[in-house]
Amino acid sequence: MQIPIETFCLDNGLLVTLSQDNTAPIVAVNLWYHVGSANEKAGRTGFAHLFEHMLFQGSEHVEANEHFELVQRAGGTLNGSTWLERTNYFETVPSNQLELALWLEADRMGALLPAMTQKKLDTQRDVVKNERRWSVDNQPYGTWWEKLPALAFPESHPFHHSLIGSMEDLSKASLEDVEQFFRTFYTPDNAVLSIAGDFDAAAARRLVENHFGGIPRGKGKPALVGLEVAERFGETLRAVVEDDVSLPRMYLAFRSPVFGSEDYYVASITGAILGMRQGSRLYRSLVREKQIAADASAFTFDLAKGSDLLILDVTGRPETSAEQLESEVEREVDELVEKGVTGEEVQRAIALIQTDIITALQSASERADRISMFATLLGDPALINTQADKYGAVTRESVNAFARDRLGADNRAKLIYVPRIREEGEAEAEIVEAMAS
Amino acid sequence: MTIATRPTPGPAREYHFPAFTRSVLANGITVIVARVTKLPLVSVATVIDATALDDFREKEGLAELTAQSLREGTEERNGVRLALDLEKLGTSLEAGADWDGTVLSMTVLRANLDQAFEIFAETLMSPAFRHEDIERLKAERLAERMQLLDEPRGLADESFSRFLYARGARYAVPMSGSSKSVRGISRDDVQQMYQRSYLPSSTTVIFAGDIKSDEAVKLVELRLGAWKGEHSRLAIEPDRAAHTTRSLEIVAKRDAAQSELRIGHIGVPRTHPDYFNIVVMNAVLGGLFSSRINLNLREAHGYTYGASSYFDWRRHSGPFVISTAVQSEVTADAISETLKEIDSMRASEISHDELTLATSYLEGVFPIRYETTAAIASALASMVTFDLPENYFDTYRSNISAVTAHDVLEAARRHVRPEELQIVVVGNPDVIREPIEALNFGGLSVREASEE
Numbered sequence: 086m087q088i089p090i091e092t093f094c095l096d097n098g099l100l101v102t103l104s105q106d107n108t109a110p111i112v113a114v115n116l117w118y119h120v121g122s123a124n125e126k127a128g129r130t131g132f133a134h135l136f137e138h139m140l141f142q143g144s145e146h147v148e149a150n151e152h153f154e155l156v157q158r159a160g161g162t163l164n165g166s167t168w169l170e171r172t173n174y175f176e177t178v179p180s181n182q183l184e185l186a187l188w189l190e191a192d193r194m195g196a197l198l199p200a201m202t203q204k205k206l207d208t209q210r211d212v213v214k215n216e217r218r219w220s221v222d223n224q225p226y227g228t229w230w231e232k233l234p235a236l237a238f239p240e241s242h243p244f245h246h247s248l249i250g251s252m253e254d255l256s257k258a259s260l261e262d263v264e265q266f267f268r269t270f271y272t273p274d275n276a277v278l279s280i281a282g283d284f285d286a287a288a289a290r291r292l293v294e295n296h297f298g299g300i301p302r303g304k305g306k307p308a309l310v311g312l313e314v315a316e317r318f319g320e321t322l323r324a325v326v327e328d329d330v331s332l333p334r335m336y337l338a339f340r341s342p343v344f345g346s347e348d349y350y351v352a353s354i355t356g357a358i359l360g361m362r363q364g365s366r367l368y369r370s371l372v373r374e375k376q377i378a379a380d381a382s383a384f385t386f387d388l389a390k391g392s393d394l395l396i397l398d399v400t401g402r403p404e405t406s407a408e409q410l411e412s413e414v415e416r417e418v419d420e421l422v423e424k425g426v427t428g429e430e431v432q433r434a435i436a437l438i439q440t441d442i443i444t445a446l447q448s449a450s451e452r453a454d455r456i457s458m459f460a461t462l463l464g465d466p467a468l469i470n471t472q473a474d475k476y477g478a479v480t481r482e483s484v485n486a487f488a489r490d491r492l493g494a495d496n497r498a499k500l501i502y503v504p505r506i507r508e509e510g511e512a513e514a515e516i517v518e519a520m521a522s
Numbered sequence: 523m524t525i526a527t528r529p530t531p532g533p534a535r536e537y538h539f540p541a542f543t544r545s546v547l548a549n550g551i552t553v554i555v556a557r558v559t560k561l562p563l564v565s566v567a568t569v570i571d572a573t574a575l576d577d578f579r580e581k582e583g584l585a586e587l588t589a590q591s592l593r594e595g596t597e598e599r600n601g602v603r604l605a606l607d608l609e610k611l612g613t614s615l616e617a618g619a620d621w622d623g624t625v626l627s628m629t630v631l632r633a634n635l636d637q638a639f640e641i642f643a644e645t646l647m648s649p650a651f652r653h654e655d656i657e658r659l660k661a662e663r664l665a666e667r668m669q670l671l672d673e674p675r676g677l678a679d680e681s682f683s684r685f686l687y688a689r690g691a692r693y694a695v696p697m698s699g700s701s702k703s704v705r706g707i708s709r710d711d712v713q714q715m716y717q718r719s720y721l722p723s724s725t726t727v728i729f730a731g732d733i734k735s736d737e738a739v740k741l742v743e744l745r746l747g748a749w750k751g752e753h754s755r756l757a758i759e760p761d762r763a764a765h766t767t768r769s770l771e772i773v774a775k776r777d778a779a780q781s782e783l784r785i786g787h788i789g790v791p792r793t794h795p796d797y798f799n800i801v802v803m804n805a806v807l808g809g810l811f812s813s814r815i816n817l818n819l820r821e822a823h824g825y826t827y828g829a830s831s832y833f834d835w836r837r838h839s840g841p842f843v844i845s846t847a848v849q850s851e852v853t854a855d856a857i858s859e860t861l862k863e864i865d866s867m868r869a870s871e872i873s874h875d876e877l878t879l880a881t882s883y884l885e886g887v888f889p890i891r892y893e894t895t896a897a898i899a900s901a902l903a904s905m906v907t908f909d910l911p912e913n914y915f916d917t918y919r920s921n922i923s924a925v926t927a928h929d930v931l932e933a934a935r936r937h938v939r940p941e942e943l944q945i946v947v948v949g950n951p952d953v954i955r956e957p958i959e960a961l962n963f964g965g966l967s968v969r970e971a972s973e974e
Contacts, residue, residue, distance in 0.1 A: 086561065086562070106560075108560045109537060109889050109892075109893065110534065110535035110536070110537050110889060111889050111890050111893070144524075145524060145526075146524065146525075146526050146528070149821075150811075150812065150817065150821055153811045153812050154812045154879060157810055157811065157812060157879060157883040158878065158879045158882050158883060159531070159882070159886060160882055160883055160884075160885055160886005160887055160888075160890075161886060161887065161890070162887060162890060177890050178886070179531075179534050179535075179886050179889070180534075180535055181531040181532045181533060181534045181535065182531050182886075184529035184531070185528075185529050185531065187529075188525065188528065188529050191524050191525070192524045192525075194524075195523060195524035196524045207824070208821065208822075208823075208824040209824070210824075211823075211824025211825075211849075212820055212821075212824050212826070212827055213827075214849075215780065215824070215825065215826050215827045215847070215848065215849055216827035218779045218780040218847070218849065219780060219826075219827045219847045220827075222779035222780075223674055223778060223779040223780045223782075223847070224673070224674075225669065225672035225673050283535065295525065296524070296525060299523035299524065299525075300523065300524065301523075329672055329777050330669070330672050331665075331668040331669055331671060331672055332665060332668065332669055362605070362609060362614050363593070363601075363602075363605035363609070363614065364602070364605040364606040364609040364614075369602055372662075373601065373602065373658070376658055376661065379662055379665045379666070402661065402662075402665050403664070403665050403668055429610070432610060433606065433609045433610050436609065436610055436611060436612035437609055437612055437613075437614075439612060440612030440613060440629070440630065440631055443561055443562070443563060443631065444563060444629055444894070444896070446561070447560065447561055447563070447893055447894040447895065448893045448894060449893065
């Protein structure tokens with residue numbers, strides 16, 4: 086299955102991809118800016134994400150929060166998100182509202198600063214602090230988002246620090262920071278625009294040129310330094326966190342080949358063999374047979390520079406100790422390294438991933454987002470059409486070679502959550518009973 | 523340089539929800555087929571009228587456990603084999619029960635449908651219900667129950683239901699049961715639930731995707747045509763209220779970094795004639811990003827990352843809930859701002875701008891909701907569950923656009939009742955109790971976080 090791809094570049098450097106599909110009268114507009122938490126300067130952790138919030142606070146011709154209102158009034162959905170290497174913004178709208186979405190995105194790319202005020206920054210800072218409380222501090226295991234990258238990348242590395250940011254650094258963020266960040270990173274030559282769905286190609290191209298053509302190119306951004314790391318940790322790293330949780334959990338991370346490289350696909354298939362759905366090794370062995378785990382999964386961070394991480398995430402049962410969980414998970418990994426995998430396991434993983442790809446591509450917003458991802462991280466939006474084949478080409482031999490190379494004890498980082506011993510009076514009767522059963 | 527002039531949209535292109543057929547087989551199974559040929563995929567969703575309301579007394583969670591047990595193997599293949607055989611075809615089964623039904627579903631490449639459906643049908647017709655698998659699922663559920671205490675959002679949702687509904691009303695007990703009720707479930711209970719409620723006459727198989735109606739019907743006839751059984755149901759009242767006046771409960775979690783706040787009361791059934799008026803009213807009150815409550819609590823005050831309201835639509839009266847998580851210090855302020863928004867919603871008609879924001883949003887996103895075969899199958903499943911008319915999807919947008927500002931005011935006055943509001947706060951009483959007391963909201967109680 087191939088989706089249509091038409092790519093062109095404006096004079097100001099904005100890379101634009103159109104993917105037409107007229108089956109339903111809807112269209113997705115998707116922008117990726119090649120900036121994320123990795124680009125933050127020292128003492129400003131969390132700024133890239135706070136900045137994402139500021140992009141919904143209006144621009145020269147748009148009032149605060151009007152972006153949300155105009156898109157929703159048009160019958161559309163929208164949002165934005167921040168990751169280590171990128172920040173994205175997206176709308177899906179009825180196809181006759183394509184120009185509205187483009188106008189809104191162009192206005193904030195070209196003329197954000199006239200709308201920025203101290204009051205807006207202060208309010209969004211409070212909103213983000215509450216987001217931090219909600220998603221990190223007040224969530225069981227919520228701190229893993231910052232503790233695992235901190236363990237897996239050295240302190241000087243751009244991926245080391247917290248994406249959501251510390252309360253202290255969030256407090257320090259100023260309007261000058263907003264202005265500087267905008268001028269440096271929110272420029273057409275540091276962005277890609279993807280449009281997927283129902284449009285006329287010539288008309289869409291004209292709209293893009295009209296709205297984005299007048300935005301000046303940026304002056305270039307500082308190169309990220311210190312991204313390169315060794316392929317392996319060189320040892321087993323281990324951190325233990327006592328937390329207010331009832332069940333132990335282990336995140337086991339391996340440095341793995343960067344997103345889009347040939348071996349990235351091998352790493353993903355290996356991860357799926359270990360932790361994707363009920364037929365995976367960890368599920369069959371630890372959840373179903375030994376019954377020491379409540380759940381198991383595997384995923385990658387999809388980082389395109391330096392090193393990616395392949396991560397296993399296994400939660401123990403109430404009666405399982407953290408030590409037991411740790412040794413059983415590692416035993417499964419050791420066994421895979423030593424004895425290798427079967428052809429049947431590889432085929433299962435490929436079939437699941439390929440079906441997932443086709444299923445995801447039903448949605449215009451997914452298509453646009455993936456096109457932007459390949460355009461931003463790998464410079465080629467058409468790679469979206471090669472993914473199913475790349476997974477399909479992974480062999481048993483390549484998985485076994487990858488496992489020997491990257492899953493050994495010299496390339497493991499373990500982040501282990503241990504239930505905090507509750508103080509007397511705090512321990513609930515029900516809990517004691519449940520553990521005894 | 524950007525363009526100052528706001529674009530104006532051209533005419534919208536027409537959209538129709540996919541046409542579907544409905545047929546009934548000789549043994550009573552209903553088959554619904556929506557043909558969508560964009561990609562070579564088919565989603566299958568089977569709706570069975572086996573609900574959490576059918577749980578035996580003190581065995582709450584039985585319907586959910588029975589649904590999950592379907593994935594644990596058949597007489598012909600054990601759970602591992604079943605999972606592997608489907609996963610090699612690129613798919614797996616999702617199974618779950620809620621207040622209004624059990625749904626078993628999968629999405630599969632068209633080329634693998636026949637093989638996958640053979641296994642799908644086998645799980646429905648000849649589940650093995652092995653003792654050890656049921657015991658394992660129970661242990662997993664008990665582990666989940668323990669985790670709930672650590673997780674303030676889930677704890678708040680559950681505490682709110684327990685506070686809202688009377689003791690003994692099914693809606694007061696979690697859908698998937700409590701530790702106690704789950705521990706009491708036996709293999710025999712699962713077998714009995716299956717025999718009573720999993721029956722061809724109460725089953726609808728829905729296909730959405732790259733398949734013709736007659737092909738789908740033939741496939742169901744071939745694989746499920748021999749299935750037999752009769753349906754019977756107990757009468758129950760799951761939605762009795764616990765309180766007739768305002769009351770507030772603090773669920774103590776001293777390590778909380780925030781307060782999880784739930785404000786609301788018992789709502790109305792999904793089939794209520796005011797449904798569309800309520801949907802539009804709720805969008806303005808707390809359903810949209812630009813809703814009154816979110817703009818107030820998040821954008822004007824920065825109290826929270828987000829605040830929203832919803833009616834939990836069920837066959838009987840589910841809760842109406844305003845839900846948010848706020849910085850502990852401003853808990854009482856957030857409550858009083860929310861109460862103000864409720865009062866103003868009932869005091870006067872909303873503006874034309876607010877009305878059209880809600881109605882044009884709801885009309886506009888309608889086609890966006892149904893981009894995938896799984897979403898289409900799931901929409902058809904809710905049509906079956908709530909017995910909605912066959913033209914429901916074709917008339918949805920005109921029903922929404924017919925709602926007036928006056929209808930919204932009436933809906934707010936009838937269905938949001940300040941004098942009956944109940945509040946649950948999961949948070950640190952040392953910080954929040956005094957300011958909350960000063961609100962004089964109504965009967966205040968404090969309890970320790972516990973699971974049941």
